[in-house]
Amino acid sequence: MARQGQEDAFYHKAKKEGYAARSVYKLKEIDQRYRLFRQGQKVLDLGCHPGSWLQYAAHKVGPGGLVVGVDLEQPAVELPPQVRFLQGDILTLPPEALARFAPAYDLALSDAAPKTTGVKGADVAKSLELTARAVELGLSLLKPGGALLAKVFYGKDVDQLIHRIKRAFKLGKAYKPKVTTAGSKEIYLLGQGYKGGE
Ligand SMILES: C[S@@+](CC[C@H](N)C(=O)[O-])C[C@H]1O[C@@H](n2cnc3c(N)ncnc32)[C@H](O)[C@@H]1O
Numbered sequence: 001m002a003r004q005g006q007e008d009a010f011y012h013k014a015k016k017e018g019y020a021a022r023s024v025y026k027l028k029e030i031d032q033r034y035r036l037f038r039q040g041q042k043v044l045d046l047g048c049h050p051g052s053w054l055q056y057a058a059h060k061v062g063p064g065g066l067v068v069g070v071d072l073e074q075p076a077v078e079l080p081p082q083v084r085f086l087q088g089d090i091l092t093l094p095p096e097a098l099a100r101f102a103p104a105y106d107l108a109l110s111d112a113a114p115k116t117t118g119v120k121g122a123d124v125a126k127s128l129e130l131t132a133r134a135v136e137l138g139l140s141l142l143k144p145g146g147a148l149l150a151k152v153f154y155g156k157d158v159d160q161l162i163h164r165i166k167r168a169f170k171l172g173k174a175y176k177p178k179v180t181t182a183g184s185k186e187i188y189l190l191g192q193g194y195k196g197g198e
Contacts, residue, residue, distance in 0.1 A: 007181055014052065020077040023111060024052035026177040027149075030188060033175075036147060037061060042102045044141060045069040046090050046134045046150075047112025050076035057109070058083050068101045071112075091133050095140045108138030110150040113186075124155030124185070131189070132161055139168055144196030153185045165191040168198055 037060035048069030114126035166172035170193030
């Protein structure tokens with residue numbers, strides 16, 4: 001299928017399945033490959049608007065789990081009771097604000113991204129700033145053994161962040177989902193088996 005056709009197909013699939021955005025299919029692909037979720041987990045979702053990752057995570061952790069989402073903007077969909085939402089800026093939000101919901105988390109997700117300006121260097125730099133902050137928030141709130149998944153626009157200095165993740169986790173890698181938009185520079189950084197103590 002041509003790339004544009006594939007994007008449209010995922011847009012319509014998301015609508016039909018009741019998801020707030022087609023980005024859910026990237027999370028689903030990574031989950032199917034790396035088994036991110038389990039029932040009862042506590043999950044952080046940084047940059048969660050409009051809410052498709054919240055919907056997917058809520059389903060995967062079930063009613064006994066907890067999903068805490070943060071974004072500048074409110075979710076655009078109705079969410080089940082195991083989801084809590086905090087409106088805020090991850091660049092300034094202290095970890096204590098998230099520790100109020102749960103002292104430690106099993107999984108930290110970040111799909112946070114800047115509004116793109118078309119100026120590639122500036123977009124990549126802003127994405128790196130957001131993702132580096134999301135990684136630090138995740139590391140300060142994860143349980144030992146926990147996992148992290150964070151999107152970033154690939155560019156200069158991203159390799160340093162990949163090394164940071166490789167040091168902090170037993171397994172660290174960068175992954176590009178097959179369902180990513182044509183020409184997109186986004187990659188997902190994955191850490192599994194958090195060593196703790198950061
Ligand atoms: C690609 S969207 C996330 C899509 C979401 N994962 C979903 O599936 O519905 C990126 C989000 O990052 C958020 N964002 C950007 N900068 C942020 C910041 N400083 N603090 C919190 N959220 C931020 C944006 O508001 C936007 O909603």
